[in-house]
Amino acid sequence: MGRRYAFFSNQTIKMRFQLWIGLVVVLFAFSIIVTFYLIEKKDRLHEAENQLKQVVTLQSLYIERWNKEKLDVIKRFAVSDNAKFHRIGELRREFQDYERVGSEFALISFVEEDGYIRSETDPTLKVYVGDRDYFKYAMDKKNFISGVVYSKDTGMPIITFSVPVLGDQNEFRGAVVGMIRLEMLNKLMKQLSFGETGEVYVLDRDGNVVTASVDASNDPTFAQTQMTSEIIQRAKTKSNDDSAYVGFHGDIVYGQYKWASGKSWIIVGEITQKEVFESLNQLSITIIIISLIALIVSIFAAITIASRIEKPIRYLLRATKIIQNGNYDYQISPEKIKMAPIELRELCDTFNLMSEKLKTNITLLEHSALVDQLTEIHNRRYMMLEGNEQLLANIAANQTCSVMMLDIDHFKTINDTYGHLVGDRVLQHVASLLKNNVGGDTIVARYGGEEFILLxxxxxxxxxxxxxxxxxxRLMDEPYVNGELTVKLTASIGVAEYSQTLEYGTMILEDMVSRADHALYRAKSGGRNRVELDR
Known part of the structure; x- marks a missing residue:
C-alpha cells in the first residue's frame, strides 16, 4: 500500500493527467465495446435464425414437390388397366419405355398380391418382398415413401415409392414399386449451401441422413450416417428452442428444422456459431486496438480516434438495420459485387431470394390483418387504424364526416333457418352491396358478426x-338469391356525425362509433328496418 502511495505521489501533473485520461479512455472504450457487442450479438443471432428458417422452408417445399412428382409417376402406373388386369408384360414394357426417356428411377417393379416379384421370362424365378414395409402399406391400400434403404445388389442408398393396385371392387391386386437413387436429390441439395459453414440436411424420422448440401459424392456411406445432435430431439418433441448446440460435425451451431412429406422426413439447416459471430469478433478486436492507440497518443488522439470508431459503427449499424427497420425487400445490387467470387455472388442471390420471399410473406400477413377473410372487405382493425387517420385528416381540412353502424335484422333467424353456410353468403352479399353502392368517399368494413361500419x-x-x-x-330490393332460395333482407342503421365534444372514449372515431351504436340501438328498438340519427 505504501509503495503504491509513493508511486502516485511522485507523479507529475502531466503524468497524472495522462493516467486519469488513459483510465477514462479505457473505461469509455470498454463500455462502448461491451454495449456494442451485446447489441450486435443479438442482431446477428436474429439474422442467422431468420436465414435458417428461410432456407429450411424453401428446401421443405422442394422436397414436398419432388416426392409428389415421383409418387405421381408410380401412381400413374398403378391405376393403369395393365396393372388392374395383371397384363404384366405390357405393364413392364410401360416401365421400360418410361425408364428409357431419362427416368430418375433405378427400378420400377410390379409386386403381385402374394408378395412376389416374378421374372417375365421365367415365372419360377421370383423374389419375395411381402415382409417389406412398402408392401405392407400397399396391402393396407396406402401409398408409401420410405426413408433411406440400401440396395442388397449394389449397396447404394435408395428411396422407395409404392402405390397399391386396386381392382374395380377396391380389392387389393398388388403394388407398383419404384426405387430411386439419390443423385438428383443430392444435386438439388448442393445448391442450398449458404455462407461458409451453412449446411442443409434431409433426414428420415430416425435421424438417418437422406441427403445433404455438402458434397457426399465421394462417400457412398454418407447416407448411412445417423445424426444424433440435439436438433433431432427438438424436432421429435416439437421444441421451439433456438439455443446453440453441438452439430453434426462436432461444432457449436445454431439450427432450425421442419417436418416434410407427412412427417416422414426432417429438413435441418445448420450454421456454425463461429461464422455467425466471426465478423463481430473481428470488429470488436479492431475497436480494442484502436482504443489502445487512443490511450497512447494523447487526449486529442483519443477524441479523434473515438470519432473514427463511431463512424464505422454507425455505418455498420445502419447497414445491419436496413431489414430490421422494415425494408424487407432490400436487395443487394449485383453491380456492387460483380467482381466478387462466384460463391459470394450466389450467396447474394440467395439473400435476395429470401428477402423477396420475406417481403411477400409480410405483405400477405399485413393483408390478412386488415381484411375480413369472409367478406373480403376491410375489418375492424383497418377501420380503427387507417380509417381513423383519414377521419382526422378530413377533420383537419374542416370537412364534415359521419359514421354509420349497420346491423342485419334477424340475422340469427337466418342462420337458424337456413344454416350458417347461407348465413355466411348473406354476409358476403351484404358486404358486396355496401361496397358497390357507397362511392369513393366511404370506407366499408365488417365490424363483427352481422354488423358493418361505414365511415x-x-x-x-x-x-x-x-x-x-x-x-x-337497396338491401330490401336486392335479397340474397341462390337458385330457388331467396332470403329477404332488412337492416337497421345508426348514424352519428362528427362532434368536437367527445362523449365516449378518448378518440374521435371511438366517440362517433359509440354514438352511432346508440342510434342503431334506437333503430332496432323502434321496430328495425329503419335509420336513426344520433341526437
Missing amino acids: VLRRNAQESVSLAEDLRR
Whole structure:
C-alpha cells in the first residue's frame, strides 16, 4: 500500500493527467465495446435464425414437390388397366419405355398380391418382398415413401415409392414399386449451401441422413450416417428452442428444422456459431486496438480516434438495420459485387431470394390483418387504424364526416333457418352491396358478426342519413338469391356525425362509433328496418 502511495505521489501533473485520461479512455472504450457487442450479438443471432428458417422452408417445399412428382409417376402406373388386369408384360414394357426417356428411377417393379416379384421370362424365378414395409402399406391400400434403404445388389442408398393396385371392387391386386437413387436429390441439395459453414440436411424420422448440401459424392456411406445432435430431439418433441448446440460435425451451431412429406422426413439447416459471430469478433478486436492507440497518443488522439470508431459503427449499424427497420425487400445490387467470387455472388442471390420471399410473406400477413377473410372487405382493425387517420385528416381540412353502424335484422333467424353456410353468403352479399353502392368517399368494413361500419367522409349528417336510407332500400330490393332460395333482407342503421365534444372514449372515431351504436340501438328498438340519427 505504501509503495503504491509513493508511486502516485511522485507523479507529475502531466503524468497524472495522462493516467486519469488513459483510465477514462479505457473505461469509455470498454463500455462502448461491451454495449456494442451485446447489441450486435443479438442482431446477428436474429439474422442467422431468420436465414435458417428461410432456407429450411424453401428446401421443405422442394422436397414436398419432388416426392409428389415421383409418387405421381408410380401412381400413374398403378391405376393403369395393365396393372388392374395383371397384363404384366405390357405393364413392364410401360416401365421400360418410361425408364428409357431419362427416368430418375433405378427400378420400377410390379409386386403381385402374394408378395412376389416374378421374372417375365421365367415365372419360377421370383423374389419375395411381402415382409417389406412398402408392401405392407400397399396391402393396407396406402401409398408409401420410405426413408433411406440400401440396395442388397449394389449397396447404394435408395428411396422407395409404392402405390397399391386396386381392382374395380377396391380389392387389393398388388403394388407398383419404384426405387430411386439419390443423385438428383443430392444435386438439388448442393445448391442450398449458404455462407461458409451453412449446411442443409434431409433426414428420415430416425435421424438417418437422406441427403445433404455438402458434397457426399465421394462417400457412398454418407447416407448411412445417423445424426444424433440435439436438433433431432427438438424436432421429435416439437421444441421451439433456438439455443446453440453441438452439430453434426462436432461444432457449436445454431439450427432450425421442419417436418416434410407427412412427417416422414426432417429438413435441418445448420450454421456454425463461429461464422455467425466471426465478423463481430473481428470488429470488436479492431475497436480494442484502436482504443489502445487512443490511450497512447494523447487526449486529442483519443477524441479523434473515438470519432473514427463511431463512424464505422454507425455505418455498420445502419447497414445491419436496413431489414430490421422494415425494408424487407432490400436487395443487394449485383453491380456492387460483380467482381466478387462466384460463391459470394450466389450467396447474394440467395439473400435476395429470401428477402423477396420475406417481403411477400409480410405483405400477405399485413393483408390478412386488415381484411375480413369472409367478406373480403376491410375489418375492424383497418377501420380503427387507417380509417381513423383519414377521419382526422378530413377533420383537419374542416370537412364534415359521419359514421354509420349497420346491423342485419334477424340475422340469427337466418342462420337458424337456413344454416350458417347461407348465413355466411348473406354476409358476403351484404358486404358486396355496401361496397358497390357507397362511392369513393366511404370506407366499408365488417365490424363483427352481422354488423358493418361505414365511415362517410366529406358528408354531413343529412347526406349520410340519405345514403343510409338508399342502402336500406337497396338491401330490401336486392335479397340474397341462390337458385330457388331467396332470403329477404332488412337492416337497421345508426348514424352519428362528427362532434368536437367527445362523449365516449378518448378518440374521435371511438366517440362517433359509440354514438352511432346508440342510434342503431334506437333503430332496432323502434321496430328495425329503419335509420336513426344520433341526437
